[in-house]
Amino acid sequence: MATKRRPLRPNLGQSGGGPSSSSNMNFRPGGPDITRSEAKGTRPTAAPTSIREILVMGVIHLCKKTIFFNTDLKVALYLGSLFIISLIGDFLPFPRTYFARSDNLFNLYFVKVGWGWTLLFLVPFTVLSSYTITCGDMKRMLRHHLPRVLIATFFWFFWTKLFNVVETSYGRCTTKGYASKSSCLKAGHLWQGFDISGHAFILIHSSLVLIEEARPIIKWETIKEHLRNELHNRSVSETSSSNPLRGLNTEQIRSLQFLYTRLTPIIRTLFIGMAALQLLWDIMLVGTMLYYHRMIEKVISGIVAILTWYFTYRFWYPTNGLLPESPGNGSFYYQRDNFVFKRPTHLPSCPAAAPGGVQASSSNGKSTGQSQQQQQQIPTFMGMPLFTNAKAASTAASLLKAEQQRRTEKHLQMGVDS
Numbered sequence: 001m002a003t004k005r006r007p008l009r010p011n012l013g014q015s016g017g018g019p020s021s022s023s024n025m026n027f028r029p030g031g032p033d034i035t036r037s038e039a040k041g042t043r044p045t046a047a048p049t050s051i052r053e054i055l056v057m058g059v060i061h062l063c064k065k066t067i068f069f070n071t072d073l074k075v076a077l078y079l080g081s082l083f084i085i086s087l088i089g090d091f092l093p094f095p096r097t098y099f100a101r102s103d104n105l106f107n108l109y110f111v112k113v114g115w116g117w118t119l120l121f122l123v124p125f126t127v128l129s130s131y132t133i134t135c136g137d138m139k140r141m142l143r144h145h146l147p148r149v150l151i152a153t154f155f156w157f158f159w160t161k162l163f164n165v166v167e168t169s170y171g172r173c174t175t176k177g178y179a180s181k182s183s184c185l186k187a188g189h190l191w192q193g194f195d196i197s198g199h200a201f202i203l204i205h206s207s208l209v210l211i212e213e214a215r216p217i218i219k220w221e222t223i224k225e226h227l228r229n230e231l232h233n234r235s236v237s238e239t240s241s242s243n244p245l246r247g248l249n250t251e252q253i254r255s256l257q258f259l260y261t262r263l264t265p266i267i268r269t270l271f272i273g274m275a276a277l278q279l280l281w282d283i284m285l286v287g288t289m290l291y292y293h294r295m296i297e298k299v300i301s302g303i304v305a306i307l308t309w310y311f312t313y314r315f316w317y318p319t320n321g322l323l324p325e326s327p328g329n330g331s332f333y334y335q336r337d338n339f340v341f342k343r344p345t346h347l348p349s350c351p352a353a354a355p356g357g358v359q360a361s362s363s364n365g366k367s368t369g370q371s372q373q374q375q376q377q378i379p380t381f382m383g384m385p386l387f388t389n390a391k392a393a394s395t396a397a398s399l400l401k402a403e404q405q406r407r408t409e410k411h412l413q414m415g416v417d418s
Contacts, residue, residue, distance in 0.1 A: 044232050046225070060217070060268055063275035067214055074211075075306055078204055078285075082302045085286075086295035099287035111199055111284050115156050118206040121277060122213055123149055125270040126327075128263045129216040133223075133330030135248065136255040144325040148317065151324075152209045155308045159205075160198050163301070167193040197293040197301040203285040204305035210278045212313045216328045217271045219335050220264070226334060227257055244332045252331060 088094075098104055110117060130145035131138070171193020173184035181191045230245040230253065232238075245253065289298065317326040328335055 044228050046228070056268065057221075059272060063272050064217070067211055067275040067278050068218070071208070071211055075208075075309075078302055078306065079299070081286075081289060082200065082298045083295065085289040086293075086298045089290055090295050094290045096291075099284075100291040102292075106280070106284055106287075110280065111203070114199075114202045114206055114281070115153070117277060118210060119149070119153070121270055121273045122210065125267060125274060126213055128267050128270070129220075130327075130330065132256065132259045132263055132267070133216065133328070133332070133334075135252040135331045136259055137331065140331075144323060144329070145327070147324040148213065148312075148327070151312060152205075155312075156202065156205060159201055159304055159308070163196040163198050163201070167191075167195045170194050195293060195297055196304075197288065197298045199288045199292065200285065200298045201301040201305045203281045203288065204302055205308060207278050207281045207285075208305065208309040208313075210274050210281075212309070213327050214271055214274050215335075217267070218328070220267070223256070223260055223334055226332075227253070227260065231257075244334050244336070248332060256331075 094100075099106070101107075126145060126149055127141065130141045134140045134145075168181045171181065171191050173179075173181075173189050173191055175184070175187070175189045178184035178187060178189065181193070184191045226243055226245050230241070230243045230248075233241045233243060233246070234253075245256070248256065292298075313326070316322065317324060
């Protein structure tokens with residue numbers, strides 16, 4: 001005999017303290033990203049993810065973990081390693097390896113033209129990513145983003161030339177009778193001077209610039225989600241959305257949608273190349289520490305590279321009103337931190353139940369507050385937040401808490417019945 005279908009969540013409508021028509025439904029139209037008061041239509045869902053896309057995202061995630069290692073800690077490691085490893089090498093020579101040869105493949109074809117390799121990936125990545133997030137505004141891209149590459153190139157040229165001037169002006173030939181470095185070297189002799197390590201400077205300078213300029217890739221995938229939700233909001237005349245694209249006009253939305261679709265595969269490929277190149281520079285820097293120059297020459301070059309990075313990317317670019325802008329700035333801001341939401345006030349608290357139906361309590365108020373804050377943190381997958389706005393996160397938390405309360409009440413009722 002056929003019976004009436006039992007709803008999946010019979011108490012869901014009563015968990016908020018009042019009746020709801022959704023309590024007798026086996027689904028919520030629009031999913032957890034939309035409340036009943038907002039439901040003017042079914043919210044669009046993401047297209048199925050292919051295996052190829054999953055593999056690409058896995059590689060991108062691995063590259064992010066590699067290149068976005070804590071920058072402040074990396075700078076400290078650069079300085080500490082330059083001092084300690086180089087000092088040990090000055091008094092206790094390291095075993096000779098392939099990297100000790102000045103004609104090794106990596107030194108000849110990568111380090112000696114290191115800034116050229118950096119620009120090979122840096123220029124197209126900066127142009128394409130900034131052109132996308134400015135919604136195709138060529139003037140803004142040329143005025144606010146491309147100058148960062150030119151400034152980094154200027155400092156590379158200025159410091160390396162200055163290092164050569166110092167070595168030439170304050171050195172001498174091992175054989176008397178040669179007053180200039182060029183004549184000494186042409187005669188087959190050695191020129192002894194204060195040779196500040198240009199290799200150490202280029203490797204550290206290039207690595208830090210690559211790290212900073214690659215930052216637009218952080219949460220790049222959320223742009224697709226924002227586009228889908230914003231187009232839906234506009235189709236149903238939703239004006240109270242917290243979508244970061246809500247301030248864009250129709251032409252900017254159309255341009256962003258086109259550029260993001262067309263340029264994202266290229267931007268991802270360039271980013272993978274930048275991550276691999278930055279890792280190579282770190283490896284070659286270790287070789288420079290072990291086998292080339294004296295400690296003081298490498299430490300000075302490292303300090304110059306780090307001060308140059310700090311002045312430009314930590315002091316100059318973040319200053320409002322001064323050109324250029326920081327990487328990732330555009331016509332909208334999509335690199336928000338993971339949302340942290342407050343517990344809804346209309347739901348009763350639901351502490352965890354201990355065995356036997358006794359509610360567990362914490363004797364340490366501080367640890368309880370920390371655990372609640374951890375529970376409020378939005379979960380992520382491969383570094384990406386699972387929700388795109390605070391309202392969706394709060395709604396999902398309300399549903400989850402109501403479900404937990406229902407299960408707790410059921411567990412207590414079963415304990416009473418038994």
